[in-house]
Amino acid sequence: MAKVLIPTPLRQFTGKQDAVTASGGTVGEVLAALTLQFPDLRKQIFNDEGKLRSFVNVYLNDEDIRYLKKDATAAKDGDTISLVPSIAGGSTVAAPPETAELSKDEILRYSRHLIIPEVGIEGQQKLKAAKVLLVGAGGLGAPLGLYLAAAGVGKIGIVDFDVVDFTNLQRQVIHSTADVGRKKLDSAAEKMQGINPYLKIVKHETALSSENALEIFKDYDFIVDGTDNFPTRYLVNDACVLLGKPNVYGSIFRFEGQSTVFAYEGGPCYRCLYPEPPPPGLVPSCAEGGVLGILPGTIGLIQATETVKLILGIGEPLVGRLLLYDALGMRFRELKLRKNPECPMCGEHRTITKLIDYHQFCGVPSPNAAPVAEAKVTEGEIEVTEVKAMLDRGDQFLLIDVREPHEYKICNIPGAKLIPLGEVPQRLHELDQNADIVVHCKSGMRSAKACGILRNAGFPHVRNMKGGILAWSDRVDSSVPKY
Numbered sequence: 008m009a010k011v012l013i014p015t016p017l018r019q020f021t022g023k024q025d026a027v028t029a030s031g032g033t034v035g036e037v038l039a040a041l042t043l044q045f046p047d048l049r050k051q052i053f054n055d056e057g058k059l060r061s062f063v064n065v066y067l068n069d070e071d072i073r074y075l076k077k078d079a080t081a082a083k084d085g086d087t088i089s090l091v092p093s094i095a096g097g098s099t100v101a102a103p104p105e106t107a108e109l110s111k112d113e114i115l116r117y118s119r120h121l122i123i124p125e126v127g128i129e130g131q132q133k134l135k136a137a138k139v140l141l142v143g144a145g146g147l148g149a150p151l152g153l154y155l156a157a158a159g160v161g162k163i164g165i166v167d168f169d170v171v172d173f174t175n176l177q178r179q180v181i182h183s184t185a186d187v188g189r190k191k192l193d194s195a196a197e198k199m200q201g202i203n204p205y206l207k208i209v210k211h212e213t214a215l216s217s218e219n220a221l222e223i224f225k226d227y228d229f230i231v232d233g234t235d236n237f238p239t240r241y242l243v244n245d246a247c248v249l250l251g252k253p254n255v256y257g258s259i260f261r262f263e264g265q266s267t268v269f270a271y272e273g274g275p276c277y278r279c280l281y282p283e284p285p286p287p288g289l290v291p292s293c294a295e296g297g298v299l300g301i302l303p304g305t306i307g308l309i310q311a312t313e314t315v316k317l318i319l320g321i322g323e324p325l326v327g328r329l330l331l332y333d334a335l336g337m338r339f340r341e342l343k344l345r346k347n348p349e350c351p352m353c354g355e356h357r358t359i360t361k362l363i364d365y366h367q368f369c370g371v372p373s374p375n376a377a378p379v380a381e382a383k384v385t386e387g388e389i390e391v392t393e394v395k396a397m398l399d400r401g402d403q404f405l406l407i408d409v410r411e412p413h414e415y416k417i418c419n420i421p422g423a424k425l426i427p428l429g430e431v432p433q434r435l436h437e438l439d440q441n442a443d444i445v446v447h448c449k450s451g452m453r454s455a456k457a458c459g460i461l462r463n464a465g466f467p468h469v470r471n472m473k474g475g476i477l478a479w480s481d482r483v484d485s486s487v488p489k490y
């Protein structure tokens with residue numbers, strides 16, 4: 008029997024288990040046995056031809072099976088097989104940074120660095136001469152910004168266009184309550200400058216895009232990826248490979264994080280690990296799935312540590328190794344990452360030579376598209392005010408809430424029937440086929456999926472409540488808390 012470790016995004020298909028055992032003489036047989044046990048998992052990890060989908064990597068102990076005998080790799084009793092899907096985070100190395108003189112005040116400020124032989128005056132000067140770009144001033148960007156500023160990195164650029172909101176404060180410790188409503192760039196820059204007045208901060212107030220990424224990246228030695236979505240992950244990767252700049256990567260979800268350094272001196276890139284993004288909607292973002300507030304601190308500080316090591320040129324960089332962190336088990340694991348010779352981005356026969364449309368690549372709508380909130384109510388949708396009027400009139404209809412039970416406990420609309428999205432297909436028999444049905448969730452995305460499932464199952468009168476319970480809170484009942 009081999010043990011198969013199931014990562015958080017796939018646990019919904021394994022009855023919430025994080026580890027299951029399955030038998031088989033090869034990794035392929037173990038996975039086949041596993042998907043017999045959990046049929047819903049099958050279509051998530053295998054394509055129609057029965058091939059493993061490329062956003063999931065399979066490791067036998069710490070080796071990627073693509074570099075062993077793939078599916079035919081022998082599995083013994085006691086082996087651990089890990090499924091590692093991509094979660095919402097090769098060329099010459101950047102020229103060694105110039106050095107910069109330190110003033111008397113700076114020598115005092117950095118004295119605890121200067122007395123470490125591996126850093127010393129020379130190392131501190133390298134830090135001062137270094138130029139680091141933070142992509143995002145959110146959960147990962149917060150600890151990165153604070154510590155890189157304190158450590159004496161001379162120039163830090165930040166790309167961000169967001170404003171601070173109340174839901175950020177649980178983890179984005181660079182912003183304070185009084186900053187809610189301010190630009191994250193201004194709030195972060197102020198804190199960092201307060202810690203270190205010698206720091207030069209460059210604010211890039213824009214959404215990183217294929218049009219501006221190369222232009223922004225070219226002025227920096229190291230790029231630190233603190234983004235929260237797949238299109239930007241691939242964009243950061245490709246721009247780093249094209250420019251030959253190391254990409255210090257971190258990603259987080261609920262209690263788990265990943266970190267590594269991509270595109271460093273012949274090391275692998277993000278596309279070597281994940282040639283394709285997951286299907287849209289399979290891997291929820293932190294906004295949808297949640298994240299332990301402390302987690303980005305841990306992962307962001309691993310990224311900060313790697314950045315400082317790269318600048319100083321000391322230690323063993325996290326290159327060719329994917330560090331996995333599990334906060335619940337309080338365990339770190341390390342998997343080997345290899346450069347894929349067939350990689351379309353950094354392989355010998357590169358097929359991608361310029362930046363592409365990453366939203367299209369990832370199958371998600373571009374943020375430049377008209378915002379949903381301003382769009383007209385389309386067919387199959389209903390406004391929250393109309394639902395309220397139907398309830399007040401006592402109309403005969405069924406209101407279904409497809410959120411999770413723990414969300415229902417935070418707030419709900421009285422009279423709504425709770426059927427979490429994942430249970431809708433199995434619970435269709437509970438619903439009257441001819442009923443007038445209105446479906447809602449938090450913001451309207453999951454309920455749109457549920458409407459699709461219901462219509463496909465032959466329910467003719469199904470409407471999606473536009474904007475979800477958030478819109479309900481805004482426009483019908485302000486006592487309903489937003490989350």
Ligand SMILES: [Zn+2]
Pocket residue numbers: 275276277278279280346347350351352353354
């Ligand atoms: Zn690659």
